[in-house]
Amino acid sequence: MRILLLHPPERHPSGGHVYNRNLLRAARRQSFPLEAQTMSLGRRDAPALAPDTIVLWDSLLLESLARRPLAAKGATHGLLVHYLPFRDPGLGTTARLLRKARFDRAVARVRFLVATGREVAGFLRRRYPSRQVALCEPGIDPLFLSARRMAARKQDDRVHLVTVAPLIPAKGHEDLISALQSLEDFPWVWHWVGSPDVAPRHAARLRARIRELGWEERIVCHGTLATPALARLLARMDVFVSASRFESYGMALAEAAAIGLPAVTTAVGEACRIVRPGETGWLVAPGDTTGLWEALRTTIEDPALRDRFRARLLEESPRSWQETLADLRRGLAGFFRGSPAPVDRRRARA
Numbered sequence: 001m002r003i004l005l006l007h008p009p010e011r012h013p014s015g016g017h018v019y020n021r022n023l024l025r026a027a028r029r030q031s032f033p034l035e036a037q038t039m040s041l042g043r044r045d046a047p048a049l050a051p052d053t054i055v056l057w058d059s060l061l062l063e064s065l066a067r068r069p070l071a072a073k074g075a076t077h078g079l080l081v082h083y084l085p086f087r088d089p090g091l092g093t094t095a096r097l098l099r100k101a102r103f104d105r106a107v108a109r110v111r112f113l114v115a116t117g118r119e120v121a122g123f124l125r126r127r128y129p130s131r132q133v134a135l136c137e138p139g140i141d142p143l144f145l146s147a148r149r150m151a152a153r154k155q156d157d158r159v160h161l162v163t164v165a166p167l168i169p170a171k172g173h174e175d176l177i178s179a180l181q182s183l184e185d186f187p188w189v190w191h192w193v194g195s196p197d198v199a200p201r202h203a204a205r206l207r208a209r210i211r212e213l214g215w216e217e218r219i220v221c222h223g224t225l226a227t228p229a230l231a232r233l234l235a236r237m238d239v240f241v242s243a244s245r246f247e248s249y250g251m252a253l254a255e256a257a258a259i260g261l262p263a264v265t266t267a268v269g270e271a272c273r274i275v276r277p278g279e280t281g282w283l284v285a286p287g288d289t290t291g292l293w294e295a296l297r298t299t300i301e302d303p304a305l306r307d308r309f310r311a312r313l314l315e316e317s318p319r320s321w322q323e324t325l326a327d328l329r330r331g332l333a334g335f336f337r338g339s340p341a342p343v344d345r346r347r348a349r350a
Helices: 015-029 059-067 093-108 118-127 142-150 173-181 200-213 227-236 251-259 289-300 303-314 321-331 345-349
Strands: 002-007 034-038 053-058 076-081 112-115 132-135 159-164 188-193 219-223 239-242 263-266 281-284
Touching (some): 002 015, 002 059, 015 034, 015 251, 015 321, 053 059, 112 118, 112 321, 118 132, 142 227, 142 251, 159 227, 159 251, 159 289, 173 200, 173 289, 188 227, 227 251, 239 289, 251 263, 281 289, 289 303
Parallel strands (some): 002 034, 053 076, 112 132, 188 219, 239 263, 263 281
């Protein structure tokens, strides 16, 4: 029996790509038969599959799955749902309906669904009661746990804010700009981590706005960072900030919390489970720039508060990718019979 993860090339790395890489790494470490195959978004023919293959389609391949007849009789197909594209609040009615219809067609072609967040899993179970839904929430890369040793090392007297997200409208950079305009007298620097190439016109508008405000010295654009570099950067930051209006989970927020980074973020995805308001950070409603301003002001002006938030975060034990893999195996138990249990090689050597 073979389990094959089909995913698109990483032209613009996202949280979904990070999820896939870490899941595959955990599978290799535990001798679990999960493999990966890259599939072009424009490819019209289905990949060659053995009849006993379990195929897990990445949700970025929704269009391909929705329009293509599935080959290989006897293969079992499932959909790995990183996000629900039709729930983006920035969509118009027509675009939302088209995306929902495409998602329905894709689901009609598979036997099971894998959700990467609880809220998404609940939605899928309600909308598709005939489909098995497995919840496999992401873990934390050990590199972020290692970076805890570097955390809280002040690099200067300024408060360093960081946002990890591509420069696209749904991530709310404009809302954060509006909130920070009223805090110009505070000594903050804002770091942007994320690709400007997904929505280049929007990224250009953001840069133009920064020039208008004269913030060229206050905004540091890092572009896309590999995991080691991202972990090192987060360890040097003071506050994670996000005004996203649409998330399915919030992996960057979870990684920042694992390092011990207090957060000011919108209550989207699983933020309500990752952040404890008044204990490890603050939550505001999407689009609430006044709420963002209040939370940012409180956090920026009070270093003792940030230290308390950080100390509480460092008391927590983040979830591992081995747990994610165990959840996947349980979810596939009805389809994947006769396989050996995953082996933890570290324990085997002990």
